[in-house]
Amino acid sequence: MTNEEIKLFISAHIPAATFDESGEFLNVIIASEELLPIMKELRSNRDLEFDYLFCLTCIDWKDHLMMVYHLLSKKHRHVIVIKAKITDVNDPQIETVCGIWKTAEFHEREVYDLFGVKFINHPDLRRIFLMDDWEGWPLRKNYVDENMIEI
Amino acid sequence: MSLLGEDIVTEDGEFVINMGPQHPSTHGVLHLKIWLDGETIKRVQPHLGYIHRSIEKMSENLSYRNFIFATSRMDYLSAHINNEACALCVEKGLQIEATPRAQVIRILMAELTRLSSHQLWWGCTGLDLGAVTPFFYAFREREAIMEIMEETCGARLTMNYMVPGGVMYDIHPNFQKRVKDVMKQIKNNLHEYFEILTGNVIFENRTKGVGYLSKEDAISYGVTGPTGRASGVSCDVRKWFPYEGYDKVQFDEILDNCGDCYARYMVRMKEMDQSVSIIEQLIDNIPEGDFQTKTKNVIKLPKGEFYQRVETARGELGVFIVSDGAASPYRIKYRSPNFSNLSAIDHMARGAKIGDLIAIMATLDLVIPDIDR
Amino acid sequence: MDVSEKLIFPGQKHETADGGILITKLDDAINWARANSLWPLVFGTSCCAIEMMSAADAKYDWSRFGFEVARATPRQADLIIVAGTIVMKMAPVLKRLYDQMADPKYVIAMGACTISGGPFFYNTYSVVKGVDHVIPVDVYVPGCPPRPEALLHGMIALQEKIKNEHYFGKKAEKDK
Numbered sequence: 001m002t003n004e005e006i007k008l009f010i011s012a013h014i015p016a017a018t019f020d021e022s023g024e025f026l027n028v029i030i031a032s033e034e035l036l037p038i039m040k041e042l043r044s045n046r047d048l049e050f051d052y053l054f055c056l057t058c059i060d061w062k063d064h065l066m067m068v069y070h071l072l073s074k075k076h077r078h079v080i081v082i083k084a085k086i087t088d089v090n091d092p093q094i095e096t097v098c099g100i101w102k103t104a105e106f107h108e109r110e111v112y113d114l115f116g117v118k119f120i121n122h123p124d125l126r127r128i129f130l131m132d133d134w135e136g137w138p139l140r141k142n143y144v145d146e147n148m149i150e151i
Numbered sequence: 152m153s154l155l156g157e158d159i160v161t162e163d164g165e166f167v168i169n170m171g172p173q174h175p176s177t178h179g180v181l182h183l184k185i186w187l188d189g190e191t192i193k194r195v196q197p198h199l200g201y202i203h204r205s206i207e208k209m210s211e212n213l214s215y216r217n218f219i220f221a222t223s224r225m226d227y228l229s230a231h232i233n234n235e236a237c238a239l240c241v242e243k244g245l246q247i248e249a250t251p252r253a254q255v256i257r258i259l260m261a262e263l264t265r266l267s268s269h270q271l272w273w274g275c276t277g278l279d280l281g282a283v284t285p286f287f288y289a290f291r292e293r294e295a296i297m298e299i300m301e302e303t304c305g306a307r308l309t310m311n312y313m314v315p316g317g318v319m320y321d322i323h324p325n326f327q328k329r330v331k332d333v334m335k336q337i338k339n340n341l342h343e344y345f346e347i348l349t350g351n352v353i354f355e356n357r358t359k360g361v362g363y364l365s366k367e368d369a370i371s372y373g374v375t376g377p378t379g380r381a382s383g384v385s386c387d388v389r390k391w392f393p394y395e396g397y398d399k400v401q402f403d404e405i406l407d408n409c410g411d412c413y414a415r416y417m418v419r420m421k422e423m424d425q426s427v428s429i430i431e432q433l434i435d436n437i438p439e440g441d442f443q444t445k446t447k448n449v450i451k452l453p454k455g456e457f458y459q460r461v462e463t464a465r466g467e468l469g470v471f472i473v474s475d476g477a478a479s480p481y482r483i484k485y486r487s488p489n490f491s492n493l494s495a496i497d498h499m500a501r502g503a504k505i506g507d508l509i510a511i512m513a514t515l516d517l518v519i520p521d522i523d524r
Numbered sequence: 525m526d527v528s529e530k531l532i533f534p535g536q537k538h539e540t541a542d543g544g545i546l547i548t549k550l551d552d553a554i555n556w557a558r559a560n561s562l563w564p565l566v567f568g569t570s571c572c573a574i575e576m577m578s579a580a581d582a583k584y585d586w587s588r589f590g591f592e593v594a595r596a597t598p599r600q601a602d603l604i605i606v607a608g609t610i611v612m613k614m615a616p617v618l619k620r621l622y623d624q625m626a627d628p629k630y631v632i633a634m635g636a637c638t639i640s641g642g643p644f645f646y647n648t649y650s651v652v653k654g655v656d657h658v659i660p661v662d663v664y665v666p667g668c669p670p671r672p673e674a675l676l677h678g679m680i681a682l683q684e685k686i687k688n689e690h691y692f693g694k695k696a697e698k699d700k
Binding site for chain 3: 172173174175179180200201202203204205206208209211212220221223224227228271286287290291294297307308309519520
Binding site for chain 3: 129130131138143145147148149150151
């Protein structure tokens with residue numbers, strides 16, 4: 001499918017979705033509540049078949065958190081970037097996509113560890129890199145650590 | 152009592168052991184918690200973070216020239232290729248390209264790195280499976296490559312040779328001659344690798360049919376690199392998304408459909424041949440000209456997001472830079488190949504014997520600092 | 525012990541100034557044996573571990589100096605070469621490994637990360653800034669990573685240190 005067709009497909013499912021084509025890939029920005037149904041559709045639809053989640057991360061924009069999912073279809077060779085906006089910075093929550101792509105389990109644990117985003121229905125949501133008793137979410141912009149020596 | 156302070160026998164009678172973080176076959180500080188029924192593995196749970204150095208946080212305070220050095224310490228066996236990914240990503244943001252000479256030098260360096268990485272992997276696989284001799288054979292050729300690296304880049308392991316716009320210095324006058332000598336040496340000696348390990352009965356019994364990973368699972372777990380290609384997944388970034396002129400050189404993407412440890416072993420062995428062939432195509436055809444495109448002293452990327460991927464010796468490395476227009480990145484994410492490859496270990500090891508886990512880990516070719524970053 | 529000190533029990537000998545001929549020679553013999561059969565622990569966390577492996581291979585060959593018996597368990601090792609960054613999560617493990625080693629035990633800090641945190645000094649939240657915050661270090665080998673020759677030099681420096689140790693006599697008291 002071309003980018004235009006993908007745009008039409010997503011608009012049909014989520015009318016509120018906005019698109020950004022300024023970068024290399026087609027970016028789709030949606031609200032965090034709408035994530036799971038559209039992800040399931042993107043994976044299972046025969047014309048789209050995004051079977052490979054190659055990057056999952058989060059960006060802290062201070063007033064909101066942005067989950068970023070890079071998807072690729074091995075069969076159709078097209079790439080799409082889904083961005084889910086989480087507005088509640090104090091208690092960020094989003095549905096897990098573990099059930100769709102198994103690689104998400106580790107990547108989501110990493111995002112939980114470094115950003116504090118809670119993934120609903122995640123099978124094993126624990127800190128992955130830091131100790132269990134670590135305080136704070138290090139990659140947040142407002143993270144302070146007295147042991148950290150800043151330039 | 153285990154390291155985590157839990158009982159070593161569960162209610163179901165399963166025995167829980169901790170492998171690592173200090174264990175000779177985990178190639179570093181990986182910690183695996185293993186649930187065993189007798190000798191059969193019921194479940195494997197990796198515990199990470201014993202070498203989490205917060206490179207992503209650090210990079211947010213470094214300039215676009217300086218953040219590259221930290222990536223050589225991530226996957227130190229493909230340091231060149233990691234640096235290349237960063238340099239390419241910054242170039243993508245600046246909308247410039249490296250000079251033709253720099254591009255060819257980069258490919259040559261990347262392939263030399265891949266060769267030396269696979270050689271070290273081969274030696275360590277031998278060590279893990281009980282053969283000490285391969286280690287010495289592998290280091291014979293590896294040291295020759297290290298000398299070439301040192302002559303041109305000034306360092307043996309963490310080169311930091313790639314800069315946005317090209318390479319840091321021109322190649323050493325001896326470079327071409329020495330590379331040709333080493334290629335000759337490797338071609339003459341590669342058959343020894345097969346004679347020592349490949350046909351060995353013990354080795355075959357320990358790897359054939361062990362640690363099976365199907366094609367669908369490999370894609371779902373995001374497994375890339377030789378590990379993914381051994382499961383039949385076409386995932387070579389050099390073919391899929393050519394960079395630096397990889398589309399102009401002739402080489403094959405090695406695929407195998409068996410998906411077991413032996414397939415992963417064979418894919419890497421055959422990849423060495425391909426790397427030698429790429430180097431031989433290019434070594435006499437290095438274009439004349441500048442080795443660096445002129446860039447400003449302080450690089451500032453325009454607002455936006457840039458994603459660049461390359462094929463390291465272990466799989467697909469992605470560099471995701473988010474820029475807000477300042478002189479240092481707003482956020483950097485490294486999509487490391489080992490992190491995704493490791494996530495499949497539970498799936499591969501279930502039902503295998505505890506000894507098979509060593510073979511599985513050896514053929515996954517894990518570099519732990521790349522997992523933890 | 526001071527010579528003028530009162531003797532506590534019968535048969536106790538006066539200490540001579542440098543331990544006397546017999547004890548000095550015994551020290552030398554023990555030190556010679558200890559210095560030339562240091563068994564390192566296989567302990568590497570990151571990049572420096574690869575250079576440590578290079579030092580073990582045929583080209584640099586640390587077995588020329590008696591280091592070739594690398595042990596996987598701390599209980600059989602005399603020497604721990606800390607090769608690579610130590611982070612907060614690893615520090616307790618390293619301490620435990622060090623505690624499990626039998627005396628006499630020695631530590632070489634290999635690479636910039638183990639000396640001071642090295643390239644990971646600024647703006648990191650998880651790196652221990654110098655392994656000497658966790659365990660005592662005998663020899664520091666700078667570099668990122670150090671060349672195998674540098675590691676060999678560090679190990680030979682450690683041998684020299686061991687050869688000047690005193691287990692009997694006056695100096696042993698002082699060393700403590």
